[in-house]
Amino acid sequence: MAERQRLCAISVDLDEVRHYYAIHARATRDSGSEHAVYDRALPRFRELAADNDVPLTLFVVGSDLERAENRATLRAWAEAGHELGNHTLDHHYDLSRREPAEILQQVERANELILAASGQRPVGFRAPGYVMSDAVYRALDEAGMAYSSSVFPCPAYYAAKAAVILGYRLTGKHSSSIISHPAVLTAPRVPYRVGQPYHRAGAGLLELPIAVTPGLRLPVIGTNLTLLGPRGARGLVRQLVGQELINLELHGVDLLDAHDGLHALARHQPDLRVPLARKWAVFSELIAMLRGHGYAFVRLDEAARRLSRNAA
């Protein structure tokens, strides 16, 4: 039997700073940092990718492309060989609860805008807030997407998010965040074709779940990795070594800190209090460690191609 492939894909969701205020239901905003993800984080991700020779997959919110600077930025990323994925038109946290026609429009319109801006048509999709439904998968099929990377079967994240939403509700504030049906926690944690319901395996679209550890299913995403620091992050990711695909999900804010004009937001987001240099060290050390274990770094679309060949 041939040796199993070892692939690692790093993706970055480009949720602009305004989405974080929406989650935290807070009125105080830092002014002058509205475009921190595109203007400050993305140049750093380019440098991180170049220094470590890894391709990245960026999940783009279509409405951010109304801004000419953002369109130019993404064109440059596409020309440099990175992948642009679809993170919907408006990043509605309650996408899964909307009408089928609106869901489809959120996917298709984002594809059109990203194609027009960059020359690259997305084939991959990531849901806002990791909340999926059978209706969203149907829309992805209709829009001709090749894969989704939206399932995050993580009880710890689920409990924390439910607690935050409840906390805001108890204090009379409204968070735009919603949670999935708890059955998603039983979804496979390795790539699978979705069935009905989507958290069971079937013959539908290829889903590349976001990394959680075996056993406890601890979250292995940028926010947690930067909070743990280089040593703790390596310990967590080491638990994934041996898997065919390690799917590491980061966010634009993972290469920002409070000094990027985000002091007000940092009061609610502990990961923004981690200094940029430490975050940088976390990611470059993880890449080096995984290379040492024989992992090849690929875009998610490439991972999807190779995995679906094997699954066929």
Ligand SMILES: [Zn+2]
């Ligand atoms: Zn997002």
